Amino acid sequence: MKSTKDKIILLRKKIFYYAYLYYTLDAPLISDYEYDELMKQLQELEQKNKNLLIPIANSSPTNIVGSINHPELKTVTHLTSMLSLDNAFNREDYLKFEKKIYKLSGIINSIELCCELKIDGLALSLLYKQGKLKYAITRGDGKVGENVTVNAMTIKSIPLILNGENIPPVLEIRGEVFMKKYDFIKMNTYAKNYKDKLFSNSRNAAAGSLRQKDSTISAQRNLMFCAYGYNIVNGIEDSTTHLEKLNKIKNWGIPISNHTVLCNSSQEVFSYFNKIKHHRILLDFNIDGIVVKVNSIKIQNLLGNSSRYPRWAIAFKFKSIEKVTKLLNVDFQVGRTGVITPIARLKPIEISGVKISNVSLYNKNEIKKIGLCIGDYVTVSRVGDVIPKIINVISSSHISRSNSKKIIFPKDCPICHSLIIQKSKLGNSYCSGGFKCLAQCQQSLNHFFSKKGFNIKGLGPKMINKLIDFDYISTPVDVFRLKIKQLIILKDVGLHSANNLLKEIDRSRHIKLNQLIYALGIVGIGEVTAKLLSMYFNDIHRIMEVQLWDLKKISGIGPILANNIIMFFNDKRNNKFIKCLLNHIHIIN
Structure with missing residues (x-):
């Protein structure tokens, strides 16, 4: 069981991280309401336990305004x-x-x-x-x-x-x-x-x-x-x-x-x-x-x-607008990193002028916490007037739950049937299929060759899906091995467009380090953090061998991001992939 001091330290770390995402990267991970609730919890704990406070002005977000400035702006x-x-x-x-x-x-x-x-x-x-x-x-x-x-x-x-x-x-x-x-x-x-x-x-x-x-x-x-x-x-x-x-x-x-x-x-x-x-x-x-x-x-x-x-x-501040509707079903989606996300399919409702029929349930723990079953009537709100969320299950004498069905979390991936594993106590589950999973493969390739990554014109989601369907590619490295004879037999791809795509692929072989880091798709690493890592280490091999204490020195990388980076490069499959990729590309300054 966590001590009060541990709770205060954990809350501070969370708030500092969420503030960095919100103020500095303009990429909030939680709603304003959820952020304010965390801040309120911290303020109450600090008020009741003043003897536990660290005597440094900027040691707590309750003493700090805003967040870290954007690294590229003066x-x-x-x-x-x-x-x-x-x-x-x-x-x-x-x-x-x-x-x-x-x-x-x-x-x-x-x-x-x-x-x-x-x-x-x-x-x-x-x-x-x-x-x-x-x-x-x-x-x-x-x-x-x-x-x-x-x-x-x-x-x-x-x-x-x-x-x-x-x-x-x-x-x-x-x-x-x-x-x-x-x-x-x-x-x-x-x-x-x-x-x-x-x-x-x-x-x-x-x-x-x-x-x-x-x-x-x-x-x-x-x-x-x-x-x-x-x-x-x-x-x-x-x-x-x-x-x-x-x-x-x-x-x-x-x-x-x-x-x-x-x-x-x-x-x-x-x-x-x-x-x-x-x-x-x-x-x-x-x-x-x-x-x-x-x-x-x-x-x-x-x-x-x-x-x-x-x-x-x-x-x-306003409270979120809430409405009641029925949970019709729950589907399971596979994300780019393999995370399995349960999606609630609702009887459509409208909140603040927005039609809502699908809501993320995040993970197993969230479903368990709400006590949710298919067929339940639920309260839905747009937290901070943005993100739709199921707040609770309506349980009253006027509403029967006799026809409700328990939500069964799949043991196998709904796309590739690989085993689903749980990596953390947070309740997040992952497909173990990696690039063998079509959903992960498609989304990873789309991310890898996107505008902020390798930026290959002509290699959008439609073309990537065609290449996957013909079994030409399953990893990014396969793209750099494509031949003209493979491309011209694809539907709606002529000789001219095939040649243009190969030229684009050749051009993309010369890539900046920050673009490569972004393309790798490390969880939580966006364009700005990729530039931070690039500026600090200036070498992909140094990043691959990075230690936790190295990352702690970088302003703007918190404990969660640091852990994600370490886990990614500690994975032998990722290291093998990068070494193979480096045979086909050249990193430029």
Whole structure:
């Protein structure tokens, strides 16, 4: 049984890893709701066990804002700290916040509160000097952020020169970069048609767009900016309220929210919260709650800030929308790495304008935890308004479970009939067939020769499937052995296209190390981490012999990724494959 100290350490590691994926790579592994729940658990444990805390400021994510900066973007130091917000998930949480501000300020009379929308985007700081845009900086770790100035300049709602009067000489405007729902759908539709990267939600799309190397791509994404405050550097603030500050920003030519209201009691806040919750579906951008701020600047200064967030503001978040439907069946899918994922087939329902009929059940443990059976009525929610998830089974006197059937997890792979093995206590099961499994083979080859890997034009999923059907290829190495006589007998492949494909294959033999690492398909290793490994080791042979302590030195690689890398290169089959591959390719700098 884990001790309290072990629980705290494990929670910290998890949160640091998930924060890195979310803030730095724009590739969240869990929903905002699940992340917030982990943070809440950690805060409660740390509060109750202060004697166990490590006396270092950045040893816990509860003391840190944001995450590690992107390794390829230059950094800029914020002139004033860019803090995050504390969260309230229900009325009780919010009332605790109100009680605290009255207690800390010592004020007996009603404190006026300014309520705004919490736009689901990427926090950005705009530094203006003498009214001209000098830098656009992401939040980063709250002290140092990423320089995305060139891309931010393509956002039409960010003026390069401020208008109006009384503009402070040095000014930091704070706000959110986001993407409208229509633009997000349009972008993903285009990406799907051209087999490019799809984003899971508009927040990731906005973050990814702002971090592009090519500013023309950012310009095409139609990003928006909405300000929520500012700081004057080396000057005097003459505004007396937060609302006054917002109106100044608007007069200087930067958009603010049109849904801001003043409240004088918790009941008025709850009324505003419920109104926005019911009308958010009508907004043309995504929000995940409201932000409540003390309106008086004098009281804000009196309350001050913690190391992580201002004590005078809180994010009051929405709960996920939930609906009840019936579980019709469970199918089992085989992923690129062999992982067996149970997929719930549901009687279709609609949540927040999205039709849901399939939901991932993750693994055996998740099914056992919910107590799920085929035929059950279940509660489904879109966690964080993005990922559909089964929350629980409806068990009441009005709903019979007499016709429900137990979910039988297969012993053999549904595709290749190889033995299914369980590698961890987490409940994840894997097909042992490797490249012999058609599902793994197809997906691995698609990944290996994709745009971010070997990038062979003409070798898309359709061509790969043809080559597999003719038994020409079963591993990536086989592609480099293809002959013209094999290609020309394939359906819809003429002499010209066959020659072009062989030229492309020859061109791809010269590949950068980071592309090779990405192509290998190590679990959890995406484009950014592949570049990290490439920059640090600069040699595939060094990476193949890597030890855990080597990986711990690399900022941006946590314990889970490190373990995945070690396991991959400790597998004799993988080592044999790479050595064989190196006979057909040449790694370039």
